[in-house]
Amino acid sequence: MPRTDTAVRADRVDAAGVADTAARTVPDPDPGPPAPTKRRPAGRSKAGWVLPPVAALGLVFLYPLALVVWQSFTPEDGGHSTAPYAAVLAEASFRDALANTVLIAVGATAGALALGLVLALVIAFVPFPGGRALSRFIDIFLAFPSFLITLALLFLYGTAGMANGLWTDVTGAASGPLDFLRTPWGVLLAEITYFTPFVMRPLLAAFSQVETGQLEAAAALGARPWRIIRKVILPEALPSLAAGGALVLVLCLNEFGIVLFTGAKNVVTLPMLVYTKAILDGDYTGACVVAVVNIALSVALYALYRTVVARTAPRSGSRTGGVRRRAGA
Amino acid sequence: MTTAPDRPIAPPEPAPRDRNTGPRDLRGKAAAGDGRSGIRFDSVTVAYGRHGEHTVLDRLDLTVEPGEVMALLGPSGSGKTTALRAVAGFVRPVSGRVLIGGRDVTGLPPYRRGIGMVVQQYALFPHMKVAENVAFGLKAQKTPRAEIAGRVTEALEMTGMAGYAARYPRELSGGQQQRVAIARALAIRPGVLLLDEPLSALDAQLRSGMMAELARLHRELPDVSILYVTHDQVEALTLADRIAVMDRARLRDCGTPQQLYRRPRTEFTASFVGTANLLPVTVPADGADGGGRVRFGGRTLRVPAGGAAAGAGATLCVRPHLVGLGESPAADGNTLRGTITEVQWRGATHRLYVAVDGHRFMADLRELRETPALGDTVALHFAPEDAVLIPAGLTEDGARDA
Numbered sequence: 001m002p003r004t005d006t007a008v009r010a011d012r013v014d015a016a017g018v019a020d021t022a023a024r025t026v027p028d029p030d031p032g033p034p035a036p037t038k039r040r041p042a043g044r045s046k047a048g049w050v051l052p053p054v055a056a057l058g059l060v061f062l063y064p065l066a067l068v069v070w071q072s073f074t075p076e077d078g079g080h081s082t083a084p085y086a087a088v089l090a091e092a093s094f095r096d097a098l099a100n101t102v103l104i105a106v107g108a109t110a111g112a113l114a115l116g117l118v119l120a121l122v123i124a125f126v127p128f129p130g131g132r133a134l135s136r137f138i139d140i141f142l143a144f145p146s147f148l149i150t151l152a153l154l155f156l157y158g159t160a161g162m163a164n165g166l167w168t169d170v171t172g173a174a175s176g177p178l179d180f181l182r183t184p185w186g187v188l189l190a191e192i193t194y195f196t197p198f199v200m201r202p203l204l205a206a207f208s209q210v211e212t213g214q215l216e217a218a219a220a221l222g223a224r225p226w227r228i229i230r231k232v233i234l235p236e237a238l239p240s241l242a243a244g245g246a247l248v249l250v251l252c253l254n255e256f257g258i259v260l261f262t263g264a265k266n267v268v269t270l271p272m273l274v275y276t277k278a279i280l281d282g283d284y285t286g287a288c289v290v291a292v293v294n295i296a297l298s299v300a301l302y303a304l305y306r307t308v309v310a311r312t313a314p315r316s317g318s319r320t321g322g323v324r325r326r327a328g329a
Numbered sequence: 330m331t332t333a334p335d336r337p338i339a340p341p342e343p344a345p346r347d348r349n350t351g352p353r354d355l356r357g358k359a360a361a362g363d364g365r366s367g368i369r370f371d372s373v374t375v376a377y378g379r380h381g382e383h384t385v386l387d388r389l390d391l392t393v394e395p396g397e398v399m400a401l402l403g404p405s406g407s408g409k410t411t412a413l414r415a416v417a418g419f420v421r422p423v424s425g426r427v428l429i430g431g432r433d434v435t436g437l438p439p440y441r442r443g444i445g446m447v448v449q450q451y452a453l454f455p456h457m458k459v460a461e462n463v464a465f466g467l468k469a470q471k472t473p474r475a476e477i478a479g480r481v482t483e484a485l486e487m488t489g490m491a492g493y494a495a496r497y498p499r500e501l502s503g504g505q506q507q508r509v510a511i512a513r514a515l516a517i518r519p520g521v522l523l524l525d526e527p528l529s530a531l532d533a534q535l536r537s538g539m540m541a542e543l544a545r546l547h548r549e550l551p552d553v554s555i556l557y558v559t560h561d562q563v564e565a566l567t568l569a570d571r572i573a574v575m576d577r578a579r580l581r582d583c584g585t586p587q588q589l590y591r592r593p594r595t596e597f598t599a600s601f602v603g604t605a606n607l608l609p610v611t612v613p614a615d616g617a618d619g620g621g622r623v624r625f626g627g628r629t630l631r632v633p634a635g636g637a638a639a640g641a642g643a644t645l646c647v648r649p650h651l652v653g654l655g656e657s658p659a660a661d662g663n664t665l666r667g668t669i670t671e672v673q674w675r676g677a678t679h680r681l682y683v684a685v686d687g688h689r690f691m692a693d694l695r696e697l698r699e700t701p702a703l704g705d706t707v708a709l710h711f712a713p714e715d716a717v718l719i720p721a722g723l724t725e726d727g728a729r730d731a
Contacts, residue, residue, distance in 0.1 A: 213452030217510075219439040220417055220446040221466030221517060231465070235456040 065295075072288035088289040094273065098293070101269040104184060105252035108191035112248050113241065115192060116199030121229065123200075124207035125215075135204060141197045149194040150261035157181055182264040190258045195251060199244035206240035207233065239309060246305035250298050270294040366430025366520030367554050368393040368416055373425035375411050381423055386411045387578040388425070395430075395520075398547055398555040400565035402601065403575035409558045412575070413523050416556060418442050430520055440469070445514030445553075449526040451506040453498040459485070459509050460494040466517040484516035485509075487546065504535045511546070524557045528564060540567050562602050566590065574598050592717055599646040599719065606647040606690050610718075614640035621713065626686035630663045631713040644719040647711050649680065652692035657710035664710045665690060669703055683707060 075083045088094050123131050157163050157178045164176025180186050210233055218228045234241075256271040268276070270290055278287035368391075375386040386408040393399040401409035414420045415427055418439035426435045434442050453462050463481045472480070485491040488508040498506055507527060514522060527543075528536045544567070547555060559565055565572045566586045574582040574589065574597065582589060582598040593599035596607055610623040610630065621634035623645060632645060657664045667685035674696075681692045681701065692709050701707060 211450070211452055213448050213450050214454055216417070216419055216439070217446060217448065217452040217513075218454075218465065218469070219419075220442070220444055220523075221469055221513065222440045222443070223465070223469040224440050227469055232454055235454075 068288045068291055071285055072292045074285060076285060084285045084289050088286050088293075093268065094290065097268045097270050097273040097290070100184065100267060101253060101271075101294075101297075104187055104191065104267075104269065105249055105255075107188050108195060108252045109245055109249040111188065111192035112195040112199050113245050116196045116203060116244065117241065119196065120200045120203035120207060121233070124204055125233075138197045138200055138204070142201060144194075145257065146194050146255065147257040147261040150190045150258045153181060153186070153190050153193065154261070154263075157186075181262050182266070184264070184267050186262045187259055187264055187267050190262060191252055191255060194258060195248045198248050198251065199241070202240040202244045203237055206237040210236055242305065242309050246302065246309075249301055249305075253298050253301065254294065270297070366432075367395040367397065368399075368521055368556060369426075369428040369431075370412065370415075371426040371428065373412070373415055373422045373427060375408075375415060375420050376423050384578050386415065386422075389580055391573055391580060391583065393554050393556055395554055396551050398557060398568055398570045400557045400559055400569035400572045401575055402559060402562060402565040402572050403581075404560060404601070406577075407575040408578040409560075409573075409575045410525060413525055413556055413558045416442075416521065417444060417446055417523055443517070443519055443521075445517060445519035445522040447507070447510045447514050447522070447524050447527045449529045451498070451503075451510045451530075453506055453510055453513070455498055457497075458494065459490065459496050459498065459501070462498065462509060463494075463513045463516045466513060470517055480516055484512040487515060487549065488512040488542070503531055504539060507531065507539065508542070511543075515546075515550070520553065522553050522555045524555060526559055527557075529559075529561070536564075540564060543568055566602070572602065574601060576601070593646060593719065596644050596646075596719055599644075599717070604649055604691065606645075606649060606652075607719075608645040608647070608688060608690075609642065610645045611642050612640060612718075623718065626688075628665075630716070631661055632716045632718045633714060642721045644721065646717040646719055647690075647715065649691040649693040650678075651715040652690075652694075652709050652711050654692070654694055654697075654707065654709060656708050657712075659712065662710050662712055663716070664708055666706060666708050669701055669705050669707060672701055672703065674700065681707070681709075683709060685709075 072084060073080050073082065075081060122128075123135055155161050158181055159175065159179055161176075161178070164178050167173065167176040167178075180189075214232055215228055218232050223231070254271055255269070256275065259267060259269050259272050260275075271294065274287045274290045274294065277283040277290060370389045370391040373386060373389045374384065377383045377385060389408070389412055391399070391412075401412055403409045411420055415422055416429070418434065418437060422435060426433050428434065429442060429444070454465065457465065460481050463484050464477050467477045467480055481494070482491060485494055488511050490505065490508045490512055493501060493505060493509070498509065501509065507530070511527070524543075528539050531539060547553070547568075557565070557568060569586060571583060571585055572589055573580055574595075576597050582594055586602075589598055589602045593602065593605070599605040599607060608625050610625045612623055621632050622629050623632050623643065624630075625645065630645065665683075665685045667683040667690060669681055670684050670689070671682040673680040673682075675693075677696055678693045679695075679697050679700065681694065683690045683692065690709065
């Protein structure tokens with residue numbers, strides 16, 4: 001069913017496109033109809049098409065965002081200055097949160113990429129019963145809320161979870177050996193678990209585009225499976241790998257639910273810091289500063305990703321014709 | 330193209346430059362041993378389905394001699410591609426053995442078989458330049474780094490693509506891509522070359538050019554055995570030393586193109602290799618077969634003697650281009666009369682479809698000055714020695730035990 005995969009991939013591209021617009025915070029300059037006829041003056045009809053969506057976008061998205069940015073430049077004691085930034089940036093808790101956020105996001109992305117790559121390779125190229133069903137399940141998995149995974153992990157590995165329960169039952173010890181969910185490793189595990197399918201989906205779509213003929217030609221030429229993966233499959237799937245990785249990186253940077261649900265009090269990320277400052281401390285300006293930094297970080301990483309993709313894309317532009325692989329077959 | 334005078338054709342006797350195992354020696358390690366490797370199918374059966382209920386190749390016995398071009402000819406679904414894929418190692422026979430150069434490779438994975446393969450859709454690696462595509466097999470086989478560049482150039486020169494080494498496949502036409510695919514397969518110096526409908530994706534003009542190219546390549550590489558899968562009888566007749574005709578998972582006939590065309594042994598061969606008029610005839614029961622007479626409708630036709638049992642039904646095969654217009658000039662010739670049901674002008678020839686006693690009879694006549702009208706009654710003749718009597722009973726299954 002390659003059609004489904006293409007559709008899913010198109011969705012992914014759409015999502016990226018939306019993120020793109022959001023990141024630039026500039027509305028599409030020309031959503032209007034094609035060249036106007038001579039009889040009607042161009043300006044009015046075009047404005048009629050352009051203004052309402054721009055106004056709506058501004059009202060629901062740009063205005064709140066602008067408020068946040070504006071608030072971040074407004075110290076508690078009145079006036080407008082960069083003093084809040086100086087104050088927040090000087091805090092050790094902020095620097096820790098920044099380091100935590102980047103480290104966890106990068107680690108989770110690397111883990112999700114590695115795990116997703118292996119799983120997608122197996123699903124796409126090793127025929128086994130249920131492979132197609134598994135491929136479908138991944139689609140469903142993408143719709144799960146992130147905290148659900150964290151809850152499931154708590155049931156399994158939490159201090160009162162099944163694994164520890166089994167341990168205490170068997171050994172009679174007071175507590176189980178597993179207590180990593182509240183550490184950064186727990187957050188990392190939860191994020192890798194949750195975000196791996198986000199890497200697999202575009203990869204499976206890319207793998208389904210790899211011609212069986214190319215794989216067979218490579219094998220006939222003497223290439224063992226590992227060489228075929230490295231030299232034929234991966235280069236052709238590289239843009240999808242980059243896309244999946246970038247998506248996961250941005251999502252990890254902004255992940256809130258997973259960190260909150262692990263109950264890891266020592267693991268403070270930027271979104272957690274925003275929450276703490278705004279809701280618990282009542283430091284609204286400080287929260288806005290952290291939020292702005294978080295947005296800037298996401299946008300910067302997204303821009304970096306676009307640059308990388310723009311550089312790799314022309315290499316894998318067109319293909320020779322041929323029969324495409326069926327997804328998950 | 331490239332006709333270097335010292336084209337290193339693997340010589341039958343140890344050549345003086347054997348010590349130089351450099352890029353100019355076409356005999357590769359892949360063609361292990363004496364460098365001459367034929368293919369042998371030993372009762373190879375391939376079946377799919379949970380219980381093997383779909384037999385796609387049924388007890389194939391076939392030997393491709395070293396250096397021979399064997400065409401597997403048949404309609405789609407006849408099992409010819411399956412046979413090729415069994416040699417390549419992409420399908421595992423449920424029974425039987427596949428031997429390459431006398432070595433049983435039935436259980437070997439594709440990458441250990443040392444074969445060259447070219448498929449219809451080229452299957453070039455899109456992210457690699459032409460030279461990298463050709464070098465792929467050499468790197469995979471751990472060819473010494475110093476040799477690779479020379480052998481890539483050599484393979485590209487052989488196919489006339491040396492000037493395109495730095496291009497990407499997408500920058501080449503279909504014919505050029507297929508040349509690169511052939512160069513890539515030849516670069517590893519395989520003892521066996523598998524060609525799976527290699528010209529089917531090309532247009533007619535390119536195809537005839539590429540046929541000449543392939544024939545030239547084979548002259549330059551006389552030790553390479555070629556298994557050539559095609560549904561195109563012209564390709565098979567032009568290129569093959571022998572043709573194996575396949576239909577419905579079975580080998581129906583095997584022989585040189587001339588044998589199959591001039592003396593087909595089954596109706597299927599007669600109609601698939603070239604066009605044929607197939608007339609149902611009976612051999613007289615009086616045992617007069619020695620005289621070479623058969624009954625067709627109400628008349629007696631003279632045919633070459635022998636072949637069919639007396640009193641049995643048989644099929645008479647007459648090639649349309651061996652049919653003449655008018656009464657037979659010779660006394661012992663055969664004349665048929667009928668009404669024209671269709672006329673096709675084909676430039677150099679007219680093809681007449683004539684209804685003879687309700688049977689459609691085709692005649693390819695050198696272009697007529699006046700096109701005959703539909704409904705006209707015409708006489709057609711053919712010489713006894715141009716007719717082939719195909720005994721009944723061989724049509725379904727007989728080729729293998731004939």
